[in-house]
Every structure is written in structure tokens, then in C-alpha cells.
Amino acid sequence: DTAVSQTPKYLVTQMGNDKSIKCEQNLGHDTMYWYKQDSKKFLKIMFSYNNKELIINETVPNRFSPKSPDKAHLNLHINSLELGDSAVYFCASSQIRTTGEDGYTFGSGTRLTVV
């Protein structure tokens, strides 16, 4: 009964390939996110979807394309992978209420290695 699950956990691929990372949450949250954690552990938001609608799209190469078929899923597709894309990618979800935020629930991460 994992709250936010992302697959695969590890992904090793060659430069130039296209790959996808899937994310699903069963918390009933309205908002989902993709974060990238670089080698120095710094986390940076990439995208945010609220009820299947894109609300945050940070400065990310357009090789990265998020897809949200429903509010429980947010997948990340990456075209023409580059060495610099190697990182850990975290999916997260949250629910913002009038009383504040419940906090963000993160998946366990996908370690992408581009060779």
C-alpha cells in the first residue's frame, strides 16, 4: 500500500535513447510533482500538475515531457537522453487545504544513469 510509487527504481541507458519514468499516488492528492536531485543532493522542481493540468514548468529542456492521464498518475518521458540527465528523479504529491498543507509525500526515487 505504498503511497507514492515510481518505477523503475534504477534505469541505466545509453545516450540518445528515449525513456519513461512512471509515478502513481493512492493518497487522493490533487497535485503531483517531478523533482530532480543532482549529485550534490540539491532538489529542484521540474514540473507540477494539479488535477491533470500543468501548473509549474520550470526551465527544463523540452526533451522532458510530463504526462498526466489522471490525477493519480504523472509520468515523465525523456527524449534523446544526455549524460547530464543522470540524476535521481523524485515524484511527489500533495494536497493543499485551506488550513495549510499536509506536506509532500515523495516516492523512493528513480536513479537514472546515462552512459
Added chain:
Amino acid sequence: AQSVTQLDSHVSVSEGTPVLLRCNYSSSYSPSLFWYVQHPNKGLQLLLKYTSAATLVKGINGFEAEFKKSETSFHLTKPSAHMSDAAEYFCVVSDWEDTGRRALTFGSGTRLQVQP
């Protein structure tokens, strides 16, 4: 714009001694503040959160943090460190931006080492 500064990139304590991880933030509106922990090769786990209720917040595993608006700080403490506390800790602020959207900003992280 909001920002988070974790004042120590690395903290080392002995098992059984107190832990203090420092965090300062800046925010224009009414922020929510969080501490997350990341164990090696694991995901991020929420330790505790402040969302405009009590300023002293208790979290899991004996951690607590105090929101001090006058000092714009949200330091994380624990009375007695355990070996299993060794991990990376992130202070996070969430607030409204001028664009009308909510944004989450992570600190750079503090690596906690616990010596036997």
C-alpha cells in the same frame, strides 16, 4: 521570492548527545515549513511540518522543530542522537508566489553523522 539556508552542510555528533540542524528561511507571505530526511539510496521522508499552528512542532523519531518568526528560523533538534539518525536532512519552505501559485523550495541539505 522565498529561500532556504541550511547553515551547516555537515554535522557530526556522538550517539546519545543532542542534535541541532539549523535552518533559516525568507518568505513574503505565510510559509509552511517542513523537515525531510533522506537515508542513503532512499526516498524523502517527512519528519515534521509547521503550517501556522503551534510554533513548536513534534515529529517522528523524537525530532522537533521550533518556528521562530522573529529570527526566520526553523531549527531541527533531538535530545539524544541514535545511530539510525545518520542521514541527509532537508529544510523546505512552501509559500505563495506573486504568480499566484504555491512553490516549494529545498535547502541544500545537512548530512548528519552519528559516531558510536
